[in-house]
Amino acid sequence: xxxxxxxxxAAPKSRFAKFWDSDFAWSFRHSPVAIIASLVVIxxxxxxxxxxxxxxxxxxxxxxxNLMNGFTPPRTPNxxxxxxxxxxxxxQGRDVFSTILYGMRISLFVGVSAxxxxxxxxxxxxxxxxxxxxxxxxxxxxxADVQLTFPAILVAMLIFGIAKGVTPPEYRNEMxxxxxIIAIALSDWVQFARVVRGAALVEKNKEYVxxxxxIGRGSIPIMFRHILPNVLSPVLVIATISLALAIIAExxxxxxxxxxxxxxxxxxxxxxxxxxxxxxxxWWILFFPACTLLALALSVNLLxxxxxxxxxxxxx
Amino acid sequence: xxxxxxxxxxxEFPTRRQLFTAVDHVDLSVEPGxxxxxxxxxxxxxxxIGAAIMGLLDRPGRIASGTIKLSGEQISGLDxxxxxxxxxxxxxxxxxDPLTSLNPLFTxxxxxxxxxxxxxxxxxxxxxxxxxxxxDRVGIPDPDxxxxxxxxQFSGGMRQRVVIALALCTEPDVIIADEPxxxxxxxxxxxxxxxxxxxxxxxxxxxxxxxxxxxxIADTTDKVTVMYAGKVVETGPTSQVMGRPSHEYTxxxxxxxxxxxxxxxxxxxxxxxxxxxxxxxxxMARHWxxxxxxxxxxxxxxxxxxxxxxxxxxLLPWDRTYFTAVDQVSFDxxxxxxxxxxxxxxxxxxxxxxMIAGLYPVDGGTITFEGQVVxxxxxxxxxxxxxxxxxxxxxDPxxxxxxRMRVDDIVAEPIRHHRLMDGADIKRRVDELLDxxxxxxxxxxxxxxxxxxxxxxxxxxxxxxxxxxxFLICDEPTxxxxxxxxxxILNILKDLQEHLGLTxxxxxxxxxxxxxxxxxxxxxxxxxxxxxxxxxxxxxxxQTEYASELLRLMxxxxxxxxxxxxxxx
Numbered sequence: 112x113x114x115x116x117x118x119x120x121a122a123p124k125s126r127f128a129k130f131w132d133s134d135f136a137w138s139f140r141h142s143p144v145a146i147i148a149s150l151v152v153i154x155x156x157x158x159x160x161x162x163x164x165x166x167x168x169x170x171x172x173x174x175x176x177n178l179m180n181g182f183t184p185p186r187t188p189n190x191x192x193x194x195x196x197x198x199x200x201x202x203q204g205r206d207v208f209s210t211i212l213y214g215m216r217i218s219l220f221v222g223v224s225a226x227x228x229x230x231x232x233x234x235x236x237x238x239x240x241x242x243x244x245x246x247x248x249x250x251x252x253x254x255a256d257v258q259l260t261f262p263a264i265l266v267a268m269l270i271f272g273i274a275k276g277v278t279p280p281e282y283r284n285e286m287x288x289x290x291x292i293i294a295i296a297l298s299d300w301v302q303f304a305r306v307v308r309g310a311a312l313v314e315k316n317k318e319y320v321x322x323x324x325x326i327g328r329g330s331i332p333i334m335f336r337h338i339l340p341n342v343l344s345p346v347l348v349i350a351t352i353s354l355a356l357a358i359i360a361e362x363x364x365x366x367x368x369x370x371x372x373x374x375x376x377x378x379x380x381x382x383x384x385x386x387x388x389x390x391x392x393x394w395w396i397l398f399f400p401a402c403t404l405l406a407l408a409l410s411v412n413l414l415x416x417x418x419x420x421x422x423x424x425x426x427x
Numbered sequence: 428x429x430x431x432x433x434x435x436x437x438x439e440f441p442t443r444r445q446l447f448t449a450v451d452h453v454d455l456s457v458e459p460g461x462x463x464x465x466x467x468x469x470x471x472x473x474x475x476i477g478a479a480i481m482g483l484l485d486r487p488g489r490i491a492s493g494t495i496k497l498s499g500e501q502i503s504g505l506d507x508x509x510x511x512x513x514x515x516x517x518x519x520x521x522x523x524d525p526l527t528s529l530n531p532l533f534t535x536x537x538x539x540x541x542x543x544x545x546x547x548x549x550x551x552x553x554x555x556x557x558x559x560x561x562x563d564r565v566g567i568p569d570p571d572x573x574x575x576x577x578x579x580q581f582s583g584g585m586r587q588r589v590v591i592a593l594a595l596c597t598e599p600d601v602i603i604a605d606e607p608x609x610x611x612x613x614x615x616x617x618x619x620x621x622x623x624x625x626x627x628x629x630x631x632x633x634x635x636x637x638x639x640x641x642x643x644i645a646d647t648t649d650k651v652t653v654m655y656a657g658k659v660v661e662t663g664p665t666s667q668v669m670g671r672p673s674h675e676y677t678x679x680x681x682x683x684x685x686x687x688x689x690x691x692x693x694x695x696x697x698x699x700x701x702x703x704x705x706x707x708x709x710x711m712a713r714h715w716x717x718x719x720x721x722x723x724x725x726x727x728x729x730x731x732x733x734x735x736x737x738x739x740x741x742l743l744p745w746d747r748t749y750f751t752a753v754d755q756v757s758f759d760x761x762x763x764x765x766x767x768x769x770x771x772x773x774x775x776x777x778x779x780x781x782m783i784a785g786l787y788p789v790d791g792g793t794i795t796f797e798g799q800v801v802x803x804x805x806x807x808x809x810x811x812x813x814x815x816x817x818x819x820x821x822x823d824p825x826x827x828x829x830x831r832m833r834v835d836d837i838v839a840e841p842i843r844h845h846r847l848m849d850g851a852d853i854k855r856r857v858d859e860l861l862d863x864x865x866x867x868x869x870x871x872x873x874x875x876x877x878x879x880x881x882x883x884x885x886x887x888x889x890x891x892x893x894x895x896x897x898f899l900i901c902d903e904p905t906x907x908x909x910x911x912x913x914x915x916i917l918n919i920l921k922d923l924q925e926h927l928g929l930t931x932x933x934x935x936x937x938x939x940x941x942x943x944x945x946x947x948x949x950x951x952x953x954x955x956x957x958x959x960x961x962x963x964x965x966x967x968x969x970q971t972e973y974a975s976e977l978l979r980l981m982x983x984x985x986x987x988x989x990x991x992x993x994x995x996x
Contacts, residue, residue: 137443318827322890325784326841327814340831 138421145417151410155403159215166209167197171374180204182388185395199395201384207395210381211403217377218407221291222358228296229357230350233303238334238342240304241311252308255301263298264363270294271369284372291370295360299353306349310342344422351415355408362404378404429456430633431480431601436493436503438475438484449475449488451657457601457633462624464648464665465637468680468909469880472657473637477603479503480635481520482510498600516546519594523606525586529578535562535589536574539596546597561592565622584615591622598630605637612771613936617980620647639909641684642939642982645669653677669986681988683914685939687966687981691992693921694914694943706885706915707863708922714859716895718928720763726797726898726930727760727783733791734778752778754954755792765924765931767945767962769938769977775954776934780902783932784819785810796898815845818891822903824883828875834861834886835871841893860889864919881912888919899923900932905940917944938981942966950974 130136139145158165168175183189185199185207198207236255240248258266274290275283314320315338323333358378364370365379373380378400385397438450450472457463465473478484480495482505495503502513522528530538539558543549549557562570565588578586587607594602604623608616624647627634636648644651644665651669652662653676661674672678682695733756735749753775760766770776781787783794785801794802796813804810818841821827828837838857842848848856858868864885866878875883884904891899901920905913917940923929935941941948941962948965950958950973958971969975 134443318821318823319829321781321786322819322821322827322887323829323840324786325814325817325819326844326894327811328840328844337829337832341829 135421139417142417142421144413145421148410148413148417151406152414155215155407155410156219158212159219162209162212162216166206166212168206168209170205170210170213177204182393184393198399199393201396202388202393207381207399210376211378211400214376214378214381214400215403215407217288217371217375218358218361218379218404221288221295221361221371221377222354224292225295225299225357225361226350226353228292229299229353230303230346232296233300234307234339234346236300237304237307238311238338241308241315242330242334242338248308251304255304258298258301261298263295263360264367266298267291267294267360267364268367268369270297271364284374287370287372288375291361291364294364295357298360299357302349302353303346306345307342310345311338314338314341348415348419348422351418352412355411355415358404358411359408378407430459430498431455431457431635432494432496433476433480434494434496436476436479436495437491438472438479438488439491440485440488442487448491448657450479452493453654453657453659455652455659455662457635459600459631459633460628461650462627462634462636462648464644464651465635465654466639466641466644466651466680467654468639468911470656471654473654474605477520477605477635477637480601480603481514481518482507483514515542515599516597517599518601518603519597519599521587521590521594521602521604521607523609525583525590525610526578528590529586529593531578534575534577535581538589539574539593542593543596557596558592561596562589564626565589565592565595566618567592582615583611584619587611587615587619588622591619591626595626595630595632599632601633601635602627603635603637606639607636608643609638609640613938613977614771614980616643617646623647640982641669641681641910641987642984645984645986646982653680666986670988672988672990678988678990679911682990682992683911684984684987685913685917685937685943686984686987686989686992687939687942687978688985689989689992690963691943693918695992706865706919706922708919708926710859711863711892712926715927718897720928720930722761722763724762725759726762727932728795729759729779729783729792730757730795731792732756732779732782732789732794732802734775734782734787735790752954753782756951756954756956757792758949758956758959760930760932761947763924763928763930764946765920765933765944767933767935767941767948768951769935769941769948770951771936771977773953774951776936776951777902779951780819780900780932780934784817784900785814811845815894816897817900818894818896818898819900819902820884820887820891820904823907824880824887825907827887828883830875832874833871834866834873834875834878837875837886838871838889838893841890845894847894856893857889860893861886864889864892879912880908881915884908884912884916885919888916888923892923896929898930898932900934902934903936904933906935906937913940920944938966938977939984950977 177192179191180189180194180200181202181204183194183196183200185197186195188195196206196208198211200206201210236251240251271290271294274286278286320333320337323337361370361377362379362382365377366383368383371377371380373384376384381400382397382404385400389397433453433455436450436453437448440447440449453476455463455476465476467473475484475488479490490503493503494501497517536555536558539561540551540554543554543557559570559574562574567573567585567588578589581589607623608619611619620643623634626632638644648665650663651665653660653668653674655676661668661672661677668677669681672681732753733751734753735751737747738750739748741747756779768776768779778787782789789802792802793800801813804813835857838860839853842853842856857871861868861870866882866885875886878886904920905916908916920931921944924931933941933944945962948960948962949956952973958965958969958974960970965974966978969978
């Protein structure tokens with residue numbers, strides 16, 4: 112009933128002021144969880160992006176490594192070199208703090224790229240399924256169903272295995288990251304396709320789509336210019352939550368040894384290296400990368416949760 | 428002592444930006460056996476009163492002041508537990524949509540028996556007997572079979588009868604009916620209203636009937652309260668308020684109601700609360716290409732038009748079953764006229780419109796536009812040329828505009844698609860159109876949600892006129908609008924036909940509106956045209972039984988004041 116009140120026409124506001132005043136921004140300002148989560152995400156993302164400037168050491172430059180520094184506990188001077196490290200060092204004397212910063216770079220890069228790729232595939236296929244219906248829809252959605260019957264990890268490992276077989280050995284390490292991205296994206300597009308199809312089926316029957324068809328607009332402009340903007344909010348929510356899942360999936364694959372190579376360790380690779388030393392007392396090699404992964408995935412997930420609530424008019 | 432007394436009731440909705448007073452110091456009383464109408468346009472606060480009585484205000488709404496008393500006992504401000512005892516037992520409610528107010532997973536018997544036992548207790552046998560009596564009483568034939576069916580097996584009208592039975596099963600003192608017939612066809616509406624009237628007298632129940640429809644009010648209620656912006660503007664016996672309204676708002680509301688008996692040249696432009704918006708038809712006519720309407724020739728010749736929808740899918744053709752929505756329909760539309768198609772829901776009238784618009788492929792028959800067969804056009808250029816001349820105004824102003832597109836882009840889309848102009852010319856044309864429909868060109872920078880229903884329908888009209896079409900299809904263009912806004916939009920459509928020489932196809936279920944708008948009318952039933960006549964002779968002298976039945980069920984509006992109305996001619 113409130114929607115029929117005429118709001119007095121105020122002086123034109125700047126774009127930022129308009130955004131700041133919107134219900135969306137208001138909901139953000141009143142959610143401590145969302146504020147903290149986004150702060151954590153921003154800090155971690157900035158730390159990853161500017162890793163070369165922040166990290167005290169370059170863990171991938173063999174010239175700076177000193178094996179004598181191996182297994183130094185956090186904030187304790189090394190017995191031989193008297194150097195101290197914020198989070199200690201691993202077996203090869205690499206600074207754990209620096210490797211986390213560089214590892215997070217890879218984790219975030221893989222996660223974001225995989226989600227973007229999954230989103231593009233899923234949105235396009237979902238829109239096509241909803242708009243064309245019939246055989247197109249049946250084929251796309253059956254492929255999606257088949258995809259869902261395999262565990263995502265299995266799909267990723269399969270793709271990874273095939274890629275490893277067909278690429279020449281000298282490219283394997285460089286290819287590994289991209290194969291990882293494709294593997295995660297291919298196991299993740301289904302939920303985008305399903306959500307987009309569901310939302311687009313509703314939008315497709317609305318009169319504005321008929322109005323566009325009446326004007327004579329073709330399928331592609333109607334799908335992308337009319338329907339797509341109206342189904343984007345659930346896509347945004349899924350993308351955020353998938354980002355957390357993709358980061359974890361990457362970590363899992365790397366932990367299993369089929370992901371990022373030890374020369375370019377991601378958080379998952381670091382955890383795999385670290386777990387070998389957990390029971391011999393060198394806990395920090397595992398503990399700090401694991402905490403970082405937890406903080407990153409949890410914050411992104413909480414942000415996605417908040418986004419879902421904020422974009423859902425029913426819960427307002 | 429009155430049955431239900433509302434004293435100085437104020438309901439507020441504190442929102443983020445402002446405190447919205449939905450109901451503002453309202454007094455109201457209902458006697459046993461009386462039907463009290465609450466009438467007003469959307470946003471007037473009439474449904475909020477119903478919700479406040481039931482203790483079902485949506486959050487964050489609250490009763491800020493005043494009292495609600497039932498048989499002398501105060502019921503406002505009771506706690507949730509006490510309210511639950513009252514709700515359903517002493518006060519029942521009938522909602523607009525009978526489909527969503529019944530649980531689809533339970534049979535009618537289960538729902539009735541559960542409600543009876545929850546409130547009255549008693550054995551299964553007693554409850555079952557009571558359920559059967561009620562179903563019989565509300566006029567559902569064959570109660571023993573029907574009781575064990577599920578809600579989806581009932582038609583809309585029968586379902587609403589079940590809802591009424593459900594509302595009656597605990598012998599309530601008060602029933603609140605919130606738009607009980609808005610979702611139903613005219614013929615069913617009349618039966619449901621008669622039933623409510625009978626039951627109110629028979630059981631001495633006080634009924635609050637909330638509606639926006641003046642016809643329903645005039646036909647059904649004993650007393651009426653007219654609301655505007657949360658306030659009561661007028662209250663009294665129905666015949667007095669409808670026949671001799673004293674408040675300006677009531678007068679404007681009554682004047683805007685389309686009459687079945689009197690064809691007006693234009694609806695009177697009585698406005699209340701500064702809502703009038705000018706529609707600059709003269710400006711528009713000056714820039715419009717001159718059309719020479721040769722009234723003797725048909726614009727459209729429609730022959731044996733048929734549309735089948737797939738009812739059951741199947742891999743093999745012989746496994747599929749079809750439902751014939753439009754069955755060999757033929758008619759001509761003459762240049763410059765307003766051709767009406769009326770019918771109840773499911774009669775196929777919208778399907779005909781959509782086939783003419785080219786939105787649905789044709790399954791049989793031909794559509795000929797100015798001598799050219801257009802029903803099987805494949806050639807892109809020819810199709811575009813046809814589409815440029817045909818535009819459509821849709822029913823629901825809330826879904827016919829893309830919510831994520833700016834208004835100027837919406838209006839410019841047809842111009843851009845047909846490459847009628849470029850760059851700065853498009854902007855000038857769009858500004859001009861928005862000015863002419865009375866929104867002002869600054870409206871172009873906003874999004875559709877910033878406008879009211881009537882304003883959105885004006886945006887739709889601007890979009891439809893952007894390509895300067897010759898033919899306009901109006902599919903129930905005002906059925907989602909308030910009556911005063913409806914009058915404005917209908918006036919605009921009349922202007923378009925008269926000054927721009929547009930030919931209109933006007934689809935509606937509302938006979939009084941059709942009477943006001945159309946030159947000739949086709950009556951459709953179950954996919955067929957059963958009668959086609961000049962409007963005046965159809966209303967005076969219907970030839971078929973179905974048409975006369977429809978006319979008979981039309982709300983009588985004879986009691987309504989005719990102040991400010993002038994007949995055509």
